[in-house]
Every structure is written in C-alpha cells, then in structure tokens.
Amino acid sequence: MGRGIVLIGYRGTGKSTVGRIVAERLGREFVDCDRVIEARSGRAIRDLFAESGEPAFRDLEEQTLAELTDDFPAAVLATGGGAILRESNRRRLREFGFVAWLTADPEELADRLEADPTSLAGRPALTSAGTLAEIEHVLASRSPLYSETADVVIPTGGRTPDQVALAVIAARGPGLDEGGA
Numbered sequence: 001m002g003r004g005i006v007l008i009g010y011r012g013t014g015k016s017t018v019g020r021i022v023a024e025r026l027g028r029e030f031v032d033c034d035r036v037i038e039a040r041s042g043r044a045i046r047d048l049f050a051e052s053g054e055p056a057f058r059d060l061e062e063q064t065l066a067e068l069t070d071d072f073p074a075a076v077l078a079t080g081g082g083a084i085l086r087e088s089n090r091r092r093l094r095e096f097g098f099v100a101w102l103t104a105d106p107e108e109l110a111d112r113l114e115a116d117p118t119s120l121a122g123r124p125a126l127t128s129a130g131t132l133a134e135i136e137h138v139l140a141s142r143s144p145l146y147s148e149t150a151d152v153v154i155p156t157g158g159r160t161p162d163q164v165a166l167a168v169i170a171a172r173g174p175g176l177d178e179g180g181a
C-alpha cells in the first residue's frame with residue numbers, strides 16, 4: 001500500500017469537503033479527480049457525459065487517476081463516485097494507499113444533492129428515475145465495488161465534515177507518516 005489517502009463513495013457523501021480537511025490536518029496536498037478532469041477538458045462532468053458518452057468519460061477518468069496517483073503519491077485524493085467501476089481503477093486506488101468509503105443513507109444523499117443546485121446541475125443523471133430512486137439503484141450496483149476497494153467504511157450521516165475527517169484520520173491508524181506530497 002502506498003502513502004496516499006483516497007476517499008471514495010457516492011456523490012454527496014462529502015469526499016471533496018472532507019478530503020480538503022484531511023489534507024490540511026495532515027499537511028498533504030489535496031487532489032480532486034473530477035475537478036482536474038473539468039479543468040483539463042474545460043467542460044463540466046455533465047457536459048462530458050452528454051457530448052462524449054459515459055465510456056469516453058470513464059477512459060478520461062482512468063487516465064487522470066493514473067496520472068494523479070503517479071504525480072501525487074502522498075496526496076489526499078477525492079475520486080468521482082463512479083471511479084470504482086473499472087477494476088484497473090480499484091486496483092490503482094488500493095495500491096495508492098488507504099481507501100476510505102464515505103457513506104450516507106440514500107434519503108440523506110438525496111436531501112444533500114437537492115439542497116445544492118450546483119451539484120445536480122453539474123452531474124449527469126445516471127438513470128431516468130428521480131433523485132432518490134437513482135441513488136438507491138446506483139448504490140445497489142456500486143456498493144459491492146466500494147466495499148471491495150475500501151479499507152474502511154466511514155458513515156457521514158449526522159456528522160460534520162470535521163468529524164468525518166477526524167474519523168478518516170483515526171481509521172488510517174498510527175504508523176503512517178504525516179509527510180506532505
């Protein structure tokens with residue numbers, strides 16, 4: 001296992017917010033895979049899906065994850081919710097370092113996403129169902145992959161981002177140096 005820390009989970013679980021806090025507390029660099037993809041392509045994730053399709057987006061995501069894990073070996077990395085769909089990504093993330101799966105109940109995720117209009121506007125719909133039905137459907141298919149990839153499951157419901165960040169740091173355990181990127 002490498003020295004990095006990875007946050008995986010469905011959108012709305014707080015990967016980006018918590019990742020920034022973990023990185024700050026540990027004196028590490030924070031890298032958000034989706035933000036890097038958007039910056040490099042000059043397009044929102046939703047637009048990439050619409051214009052190029054999901055397979056093309058997943059190719060770009062896989063390439064970006066490979067570059068980020070090579071370029072920032074001790075960083076705190078937030079992934080997109082579907083990064084775990086490809087075995088090559090799951091393997092790479094496990095090799096990169098400690099993987100924390102941030103979770104929340106589907107109802108809470110729906111409330112979080114609906115409370116943040118930019119979140120829904122910037123992300124593609126993954127099914128034709130409503131927000132809650134989509135979350136339940138996607139979580140049912142992805143949960144085994146999140147579980148396979150993660151070293152620990154961190155529930156985020158009823159916790160502040162600071163509390164979740166502290167839980168990630170505590171779960172990571174002693175003996176992993178705090179060195180920066």
